[in-house]
Amino acid sequence: MPCQVSWSEAESLLSSAVKSGATTHTMFHSVTALNNLGKPVPKDVLNLLTEALKTEDSPFAYANVFYTASLLTGDLKKVHDLIEDIVAQADEINEEYLQFESGLRPTASVIYSSHLLSVVANLKPAIADDKIIKFANYLLARKHTTSIIDASLVICAVHSIATSKFYTPIAVALTSSVSVSDKSPVISVKVVDLLGGAVEKLTVVAETARHITDNAVILSKKTLTPSKTDVTQHELDLYQLKPAIGFYRIVLSATSAREDVKLLGNQDAEVKVKVITRMAIKNVEVLIQDREQGTVLKSHKLVQPNKVTLEADYHQKFVVKFSIVDSATDKFLHAHQTFVRLLNQKTNHEVIYVAEEDGQETYKFDLNIGLKGKDFNGLSGRYLVDLIVGDAIIENPLSWTLADVKLTFSDDATPPASDPYLYSAKPEIKHMFREPEKRPPSTVSAFFTGLVLLPVLILLVLWIMIGVNVSNFPLSLFALMFHIGIGAIFVLYGLYFLRLNMFETLKYLSIIGLPTFICGHRTLSSIAARRK
Structure with a gap:
């Protein structure tokens, strides 16, 4: 026989939580629980939710209201209109992302709950198309998260955008190699929805392909060919246009043959590629010239x-x-990295110089051996x-040992000594106290010590002459220990002056000082109590 559970008390408790003054968070959980139990929800929930927003103005509060309203029936337009208000509070980053101040969780919560509400109310979310794209960019940029809660919110928010019946945001990405050459002439782009799914009946057009350096346009309004094996892939044979080497920015657009599909992010999508070539080194000449x-x-x-x-x-x-030329066209190439490295065969010390263009389509490296000896530590060999x-943009970079040269410098020197601790632990650093200064003869020290103690002796004599009243001296163990402690501290100061260092003195002072303080406190307390 199934277990009979009475939910009357739970229903009463949940319904009583939906009241004026309750937070949106409380009403969200109460209404959600009542809805899951199949119990009726208080009729004035919508008014209570909008009333609560007067004191709560955070993205989380709006998300609670939108999600709660999505569980209700009736006229939801009043709550739906609030979507525009909260979206206006989002912060824009680099004209590419939109997010709320507290980060991923409030952003994903607002997007997810607002789309749920839009589906129930059958109203398009009051979010501009460009803002939807920027919110989607932000969510996709944060998909690599280490929190389960954040991951679930990202999935829910992205899914709500991707499956919206009001629009279909798409993503365009380059899936082929960024390099275009005679061996890899075709570029391939993937056009999918935010969940990576295919979008039916798409036509992808390359609006322009522009050389980034000189701004030259090499194509316009070129339709990409759909892949025969993958409906999300679209291809363009860029190399058949015989483009000049360099970097290109290709602007793409996508349209759907279905009239009921509204695409977002389908205009001005950009991919960057580079046209590369193979180089050849020609007219290589090694010379020895007279310095003067x-x-x-x-x-x-x-x-x-x-x-x-x-x-x-x-x-x-x-x-x-030497000269660098394009192996296909035999035209001169400007390379960004042209180095000449000289490596000492004995010490492996290397010196690297830059070969500069000389203005005649030739690169030149000129080493004045007499002036550059310091670069080599004066080490001949x-x-x-x-x-x-x-x-x-060069497909075949080069490293070519073209000479074995014996260099003789004016001031021969031994190679610098290697650091013995370069790959091992260095010696432990130990603190060294300053050596004590030379002390005066003991007779001089004793004489001045006597002068210092003389006032104490005079004080004792005067006390005896005038008759010191010691009747109030408390005869107790604490009083005795207190005065012994005071005396021990004075002795410790003397030892610090004679032989102890600061750290040793502080150690002994902590041992003597604590009982002296306790005994002194008890002694003074007893004297004060006796005077009352």
């Missing part, structure tokens, strides 16, 4: 991967010249000379 006259003493023309062996001293210059060339 510039006369060429030795000249070697090289072809990769050959290497030449040379010698040069501080009266000469070591020069490397054999050096490997490597040519390093690379760029974001």
Whole structure:
């Protein structure tokens, strides 16, 4: 026989919580519980919710109201109109995101609850299309979260936007490689809804493809070809247009053949790609020149991967010249990274220089050996000379050892000593106290000590002469311990002056000071009590 449970008390308690002065949070949970139990909800809930918003103006309060209202029937337009009010409080970030001040949770809660209310009220959310896109951007940017609550809110909010019957936001992403070349001529973009699902009967058009550097347009109004294997993929053969190398910004738009589908985020979507090429190194020449006259003493023309062996001293210059060309068109290329590295074969010390353009479509590296000795620590010896060339638009970067040169500097020097603690623990740092200053002879110290103690002796003599009244001295253990403690502290100060350091003195003072304080307090308390 099934268990019989009486919910009358629970229903009464939940219904009584829906009242004037109750918070939106309380009414949200009460109405939700009553709805789940299949019990009637108080009739004036909507008025109570709007009344509560007069004292609560947070995004969470509005989310509670929207969610609670979505569980009710009747005219919900008054509450639905409040969506526009709370959305106006959202903060815009970089003209790309919208969020509420407290972050992800209130943002996701407002978006989710407002869409639930819109479905029940059969009214389009009072949120502008561009704001829907910015809210969606923010939610998708925060999808990698470590909190289960945050993750569930993101899923609910994104799902409510993606499945809305009033619009269909879409996302456009580049799925092919960002690099376009003769080996990879086609770019592929994926157009999906916010949940990654396919959007039926889409036409994707490349409005423009513009070179970022010189702003040249290489195509306009080009329809992408739908993939035969994936309905979300759309392809464009960019390389057939024979674009110049460099970076391109492609602006895409999408339209649906279905009239009942309103797309959001389907205009001015951008993807960036780069057209790359293979380079060739030509006219490579290694020279030894006279430092003063510039006369060429030795000249070697090289072809990769050959290497030449040379010698040069501080009266000469070591020069490397080369050109970089596009292997397909044989046109000169400007590379961002053109380095010449000299590596000492004995110590592995390396020095790297930049090869500069000389204005004649040639790169040149000029090493004045006599002036650059400091870069090499004055260490003569054999050096490997490597040519390093690379760029974001170059498909085949280069590292070529083109020379083995013996350099002789004017001031030969030993290599700098290696740090013995570079890869091991350094010695422990220990605090060292300053050495005590030299003390005067003991007779001088004793004499001045006597002078310091003389006033005490005079004080005792005067007390005896005038007759000191010690009748009020409390004869108790605490009084005796207090005076012994005071005396011990004076002795400790003397030892600090003679032999103890500060840390040792503080340690002993803490031991003596605590009982002295307690005994002194008890002694003074007893004297005060006796005088009353």
